[in-house]
Amino acid sequence: MTAKLGVVGAGGGGAAATSVLGSALPSAEITVFEKSRGVCGRAAARRRNGIVYEYGANYLSDAGGRVSELVTGELDDRLVEVDGPVWTFNADGEISRGGSDGERRWTYEDGITRLAKHLLGRSGAVVNRETRVVDINYEDDWRLTTADGEEHGPFGALLLNPPAPQTADLLSETGRASADRLGEAAQEVEYHTGWTAVLGYDFALDLPYYGLANVDGEHPVSWIGREEKKPGHVPARRSVLIVQASPEWASARYEDAPEENVTDLAEHAARIVGDRRLATPDWTDHQGWRYAFAAGSVDDEPLGEAAQDGIYVTGDWVAEESRLDAAIRHGL
Numbered sequence: 001m002t003a004k005l006g007v008v009g010a011g012g013g014g015a016a017a018t019s020v021l022g023s024a025l026p027s028a029e030i031t032v033f034e035k036s037r038g039v040c041g042r043a044a045a046r047r048r049n050g051i052v053y054e055y056g057a058n059y060l061s062d063a064g065g066r067v068s069e070l071v072t073g074e075l076d077d078r079l080v081e082v083d084g085p086v087w088t089f090n091a092d093g094e095i096s097r098g099g100s101d102g103e104r105r106w107t108y109e110d111g112i113t114r115l116a117k118h119l120l121g122r123s124g125a126v127v128n129r130e131t132r133v134v135d136i137n138y139e140d141d142w143r144l145t146t147a148d149g150e151e152h153g154p155f156g157a158l159l160l161n162p163p164a165p166q167t168a169d170l171l172s173e174t175g176r177a178s179a180d181r182l183g184e185a186a187q188e189v190e191y192h193t194g195w196t197a198v199l200g201y202d203f204a205l206d207l208p209y210y211g212l213a214n215v216d217g218e219h220p221v222s223w224i225g226r227e228e229k230k231p232g233h234v235p236a237r238r239s240v241l242i243v244q245a246s247p248e249w250a251s252a253r254y255e256d257a258p259e260e261n262v263t264d265l266a267e268h269a270a271r272i273v274g275d276r277r278l279a280t281p282d283w284t285d286h287q288g289w290r291y292a293f294a295a296g297s298v299d300d301e302p303l304g305e306a307a308q309d310g311i312y313v314t315g316d317w318v319a320e321e322s323r324l325d326a327a328i329r330h331g332l
């Protein structure tokens with residue numbers, strides 16, 4: 001009998017796990033359900049007038065091991081290395097030369113989402129985009145319901161990739177105590193909120209670094225990255241800054257008017273970088289992240305019990321590190 005497997009979420013973790021399942025079980029029917037139009041979840045990219053920019057995960061770190069091997073091997077089509085070092089700044093916005101020169105950081109010429117596209121492409125799975133799963137239940141086998149009211153299944157096993165609070169919503173009153181217990185454990189995982197301003201300029205910037213990271217966690221800005229340092233992302237004589245707010249700033253201002261938030265972050269960027277022109281970008285974009293970074297994980301026990309009943313979870317919160325490379329490593 002053909003094994004039928006369902007995957008909820010096509011983030012880095014879900015896409016990596018799907019690719020492994022596709023290779024290990026070539027005769028299995030694997031169906032992926034992804035609520036968004038794009039894949040790769042919080043590793044997200046947009047396009048605008050010939051510019052590609054990443055407004056979630058900025059890059060994939062070269063953390064070594066299987067992920068680096070895979071990315072530089074089978075998944076290297078359109079892979080590019082981010083050019084330039086990451087320097088640091090403190091609570092007063094004073095910049096210091098960072099210690100990370102020489103570290104490799106990757107993305108793709110056409111956006112970091114290419115990573116999940118590569119992984120899913122080789123899995124042989126059917127990927128349903130813009131298809132939100134709203135309910136999961138067990139009756140002899142696993143079934144799930146999507147937002148359009150359609151029921152899918154039966155599945156022999158389900159793999160869930162959404163952030164812990166969204167996984168918890170799905171693993172509630174499923175009809176299987178082990179799955180519900182995992183849902184309760186996932187509900188306890190806390191998250192930091194995030195907020196990203198994208199600032200576009202019709203001029204080039206001449207700076208000695210790719211990114212600036214706040215080291216003491218005391219500044220309203222946690223990160224400034226330059227998309228033009230990613231080959232293929234920004235045409236000549238233009239610049240794009242990605243400014244990420246600190247978790248404290250992001251939670252305090254999450255519901256505030258986006259234009260005001262963008263203006264505030266642009267002002268901070270201008271002060272930190274030391275260039276007044278940066279306070280008035282030529283175009284902007286923004287994104288709030290309710291569940292940006294997992295600040296905890298779950299115990300092995302509920303994970304193991306649910307797995308025995310055919311419910312698996314993957315992603316950064318299970319990997320115990322809120323990084324793209326960790327999510328992928330866990331999925332693999």
Ligand SMILES: Cc1cc2nc3c(=O)[nH]c(=O)nc-3n(C[C@H](O)[C@H](O)[C@H](O)COP(=O)(O)OP(=O)(O)OC[C@H]3O[C@@H](n4cnc5c(N)ncnc54)[C@H](O)[C@@H]3O)c2cc1C
Pocket residue numbers: 008009010011012013014033034035036039040041042043055056057058059060061131132133134161162163166194195196244289291292293314315316317321322323324325327
């Ligand atoms: C602003 C920001 C900056 C970051 N910067 C970096 C960085 O520079 N480097 C780095 O390594 N990491 C970075 N990270 C962290 C990194 O993005 C995450 O750790 C990683 O992408 C998590 O992958 P995941 O597979 O665990 O989950 P996700 O990427 O969250 O994927 C979950 C998927 O599930 C889908 N989904 C959710 N609910 C449902 C549902 N009900 N039905 C169907 N689909 C559903 C979502 O749409 C999503 O595609 C950053 C994160 C943020 C927010």
